[in-house]
Each structure stands twice: as C-alpha cells, then as structure tokens.
Amino acid sequence: MPKITYIENNGTEHQVDLPMGATIMEGAIQNDVKGIIAECGGSCMCATCHIYIDEQFLDLLPEMEEEENEMLEAANAPRQxxxxxxxxxxxxxxxxxxxxxxxxxx
Ligand code: FES
Structure with missing residues (x-):
C-alpha cells in the first residue's frame, strides 16, 4: 500500500498506508489528520479538502480536471x-x- 505523509499546519506528521484507489482526502479523514474538512464528502463542491503536494511529487499525480481547477479558485487558503x-x-x-x-x- 502506498505510504502518504500528511503534515498538518502546526507541523504534526501522520504517516499513513492507503489502499490503492483511496483518495488523499479519505486517508486524511480516516486517520484524523486535522485541517481537512471535506464538507461535501468528496463531490468536488466545497474546496475544504485543499492540500499542498510537495513539489518533487507533482509529476506523479494525475492531471487535474477542469472541475477541480475551478473549485480550487474558491479555496480559503492561497492557491499555489x-x-x-x-x-x-x-x-x-x-x-x-x-x-x-x-x-x-x-
Ligand atoms: S471534499 Fe469537497 S471538494 Fe473535496
């Protein structure tokens, strides 16, 4: 299972093994990572699951769909x-x- 490290805004780290196909949001919620709210439950309608991916890993991620791109404009923290x-x-x-x-x- 892929290992993901979450770093909360206060510096607290969580190392989590996520099953293939799970979302990063689901992994955060199930492992009590503070600061990921996921109000809409994963429907790409709230932007409260906003995260920053460490730059060196960006190329490993799937391409962003237009829906996600638009919703990120509504994020409360600065978009990067x-x-x-x-x-x-x-x-x-x-x-x-x-x-x-x-x-x-x-
Ligand atoms: S959980 Fe709402 S946009 Fe991701």
Missing amino acids: NNSRLGCQVRVSKAMDGIIVRVPEKQ
Missing part, C-alpha cells in the same frame, strides 16, 4: 501551483512516499 483537492487525487503505486501539507485554513 502545488494546490490540489484531496478528494480528486486517488492514490496509485507510483505515489508511494509522497508528502502532503495541510493549509492554514479551509
């Missing part, structure tokens, strides 16, 4: 070039070891 919505990123084997940071607000 490494911003993604956690509910729209499914974990693959290639993503083993990635680091995800939680923004200061959702």
